[in-house]
Amino acid sequence: MAEATANGDIAPDEHRSASGQLLAADGTPLKKSIRRSEARARLRAFLLVAPLLIFVLLSFIAPIADMLFRSVENEIVADTLPRTVEALDAWDPQTGPPPEPVYRAFYDDMLEATELKIHTRLGSRLNYEESGMSSLFRKTNERRLERFDLDQPLQPQFVDLDKDWGEVEPWAVIKTFAPRYTWGYFLQAADMRLTPGGVEMAPEFEQIYLKLFWRTILLSCTITLSCLLLGYPVAWLLSNLPARSANLLMILVLLPFWTSLLVRTSAWKVLLQEQGVINDILVYIGIVSDAGRLVMINNQTGTIIAMTHILLPFMVLPLYSVMKTIPPSYLRAAKSLGATDWTAFWRVYFPQSVPGIGAGAILVFILAIGYYITPELVGGTDGTFISNRIAFHISTSLNWGLAAALGSLLLILVLGLYWLYDRIVGIDNVKLG
Amino acid sequence: MNASNDAFVEFDRVQKSYDGETLVVKDLNLGIGKGEFLTMLGPSGSGKTTCLMMLAGFETATHGDIRLDGRPINSVPPHKRGIGMVFQNYALFPHMTVAENLAFPLQVRKMGKDEIETRVKRALDMVQMGDFGGRRPAQLSGGQQQRVAVARALVFDPELVLMDEPLGALDKQLREQMQFEIKHIHEQLGVTVVYVTHDQSEALTMSDRIAVFNDGRIQQLAPPPDLYERPENSFVAQFIGENNTLDATIAERDGEFVKVEFVDGSTGQALAVNCGGPGEKTRLSLRPERVTFAQPGEWGVAGKVKELIYLGDHIRVRMQVLGNNDFVVKVPNASRHATLSVGETASLSWVAEDCRALDAA
């Protein structure tokens, strides 16, 4: 068949179409036929992964995309007050309160908004930027707007309703947050403020998020380190014990997984609090005085202890699976070559366990950085994480835009650290088993 | 066989038990001379590797002393014994290059950089691996890894090198070549080698002396020819080389020889090596190549041909002789020999010196 591809003057046979294309047994061009069969294989492969793909899309990609969108989305102002936003466009906050047309536009917008009962929602939104907007909008309700005399100037009537409507601030806030997309949440998440005059750093005594991010990273590193220090010997023991004792020890290591979070946390409180078991024992044997009981809970120590306990298995398991593959003969070889126990460990065993350390450290660190229930329960004030603020903004303050911005920053942070890790250690150098 | 006073390595009444119930090494006495190539040979579980590990310091003797150059080393940790060791799977450190592997024992001895470089180069050249210093072990073939492992065990000039089945993972051809190379290095350096293997041909090829281990004891310690020609008990006879056994009862003793009575009542002569007095059972050991077909009129026992295997230079004949169905005779493929056929009966003969009366086992 090889010569048939190019030569047109060879008489067509049953394997070849008039145009010289190769034909499959059923008469279709061979290329098309191959494409079709490949397409079928591709379709089958796609159908096999489709359930997972759909699951990942719906449960992972979509929420993340939604979060990223929410962190910049700000349509409520322009949607609720379209005319006002337009009228404010020409207004400069430096010149004092806005002119009468703005009040007219605002009156029309609010009349519609109050009828739909969405004006309070806008108030809640703007209250995140300026305290007092919530009640200002709630006060400016349908009943009171209907009493306005439209033949008179509206500004005095608004001022009459609430003197704040005669000030610059509320209008400046509306104008600043009029665009449909805003960096305001991200700025806030970085302790900055969007003001009519531009971006400003928040006052020193209100700065909170950068500190929390920093603390979250620091505590997560500490937790990762203490997991490593505690987990390494355990993993080593596990990988060197006979199977039966190793299984028993493994069950002990996995125990934190099998107890409920609240039981675990309560247990830590009973152990660590000032009148708790550990302090009682220390006082009894005279290491600390009754007045000098150690404070081990409701602070960073509490968070570190409790989270190390919870996350320890995530360090031990990858370490164990890597150590299991290091034959004991390496240590013996090193010793026979004259290395002391420590040198043999440090120069021969330890470098080979690095992939396990990498995997365990990444796992523990990423899990730690997103934890919030445990820090909330045992962390007091200085042992809480940025995730606690995210949870607060999701469930209590309902400032989901800020929560989304904080979450996005956390995501970026984790990805950045992951990139850094890849650059320094190499992600290929990670072995989960 | 007892340890001599001038031995370089000495096991003195050494016992080892892991569980406190059974002894894996029972009352071991062994002296190894300086510069000697001694092989510990035996089936798995015979205690040979345990002995090696005790010598290296990775296991402690339950009882008895191990001495190195006259010094007891029971309480000396492995890294202070100065013994080179080649492991079964080479144990080359995967995260270091070949050169770094070789430099490791020198670095822990705090040698200078230049000296390390010289020595590493010399050791690599010795095993013809001079160009491979920058490679990682995973980039080497099995034979190359083996050479590096040998070079690493020797690079710090130990006086004693232990090798734990070092060629086990290589294919036959490479193994034979490496046997030769290791032997060559041994002769060149004059280092003492204790070699553990379960491969008897390896042991026979390389060793000055072989200690045959079974059941936690040394069954026989002898140079290879002695071990083959003059096994002292039926285990050694059976373990080393091919062997025919015949069970018999001692009829009477006759100086160096004994007269034995076979199961069918016929009698024969054998060399009294390790057997009891008249009336006691014995097991006769006879190498296949020492059996001949009896000339007419000569003494002989009847055997029935069961199988013929043509092997070119000789023919292997499996026969039924005195109740033993696996009695093997090697017939040289010479023209003067008459052809045999399966089912034929023939008369077999041997000289009494080749037939060794051993323990009945």
Add this chain to the structure above:
Amino acid sequence: MSLKLKMMMAGAGIAGAAVAGAAYAADELPACEGCADSMTVVSWGGAYQNSQQKAYSEPYAEMTGVEFVWDESSNEAVAKLRAMAEAGNITWDLVDVVASDAMRLCDEGLAEEIDFDSALAEAPDGTVATEDFGEMIVSDCFVPQIAYSTTFGYRTDVAEWNGETPDDICDVFDLEAFPGKRALEKRPINNMEWALLCSGVAKEDIYDTLETEEGQAQAFAKLDEIKDSVVWWSAGAETPQLLADGEIVMGSTYNGRLFALIEEQKQPVAMMWDAQVYDLDGWIVPAGLPEDRKARVMHFLKFATDTQRLADQAKYISYGPARQSSAPLVGQHAELGIDMAPHMPTNPENATNTFLYNYEWWADYRDDLDAKFQAWLLR
């Protein structure tokens, strides 16, 4: 507002012996046409939810056969309702929330506005609901149920106090006379008011002061004095547990929790009622329920918030009924058999100095002050 509320609620104290309220006979409960036959009610769990089940849902279920599903999600009800509304699938029928959350839900359009006089039962004497609840109605969407207070409990066995006991809110800030750890809630609400009160601001000026940066600084400065001795709580159960364990010597929490600690668990703890802060808890109906479910909820709501039912709840927990007409009906604890009136936050002896949580003000300043409060905690 607070004065009137106080007078009104004081009725509970006078009541003393309970007038046995007429129980609903099955035929008195109007039939519910086209109503769903099950409903999901959201509450706080624990003793409080238990009191609601005993007083409201169990009798109602007995009369109507309606099946109740309880969900203990009240502390995150606002966020969950908002998520449900965004997803267009509201699975809750009736939600128990505190008044400030109800206002939020109302502002966000997530809670149904209630026509109180037509939706709720009249008092036995014919007073309409709006009058019977009176000033308790703080939001168009919120049907008040009980008044509770956030106040202090202290241990009665602290040797260092030399027999003194705290009876003034400022004793909380006095580490010399009353050394030891205190528990305060990890949020600005209440703490800021107490701090200002004890730094010399008059009660009626507190919110005006707190609106200014100087006022806030003044409150934080007062809190700074005890900051190192404070354990911050975020769940109402923490303070009673800390008191019982001896971890703290005094702490703020809901008065019902302290009642359980003192009267049921018999711990050496006593109440300090000074400057207690009244708050309200009640029902909201999620906006946008299907007709049949809404009909069922409104039917139940009318029953569960009538004069007798609200009084019944006080048999199980020491919170004051939100209806004026219920006060005289408050009787004895269902299991302990003690008079409940002296344990009500509104008992005249307890209510000599009280606060009413200022919903409007906190709705405006909560986010701002909370950020400042958290930043202060970090310092």
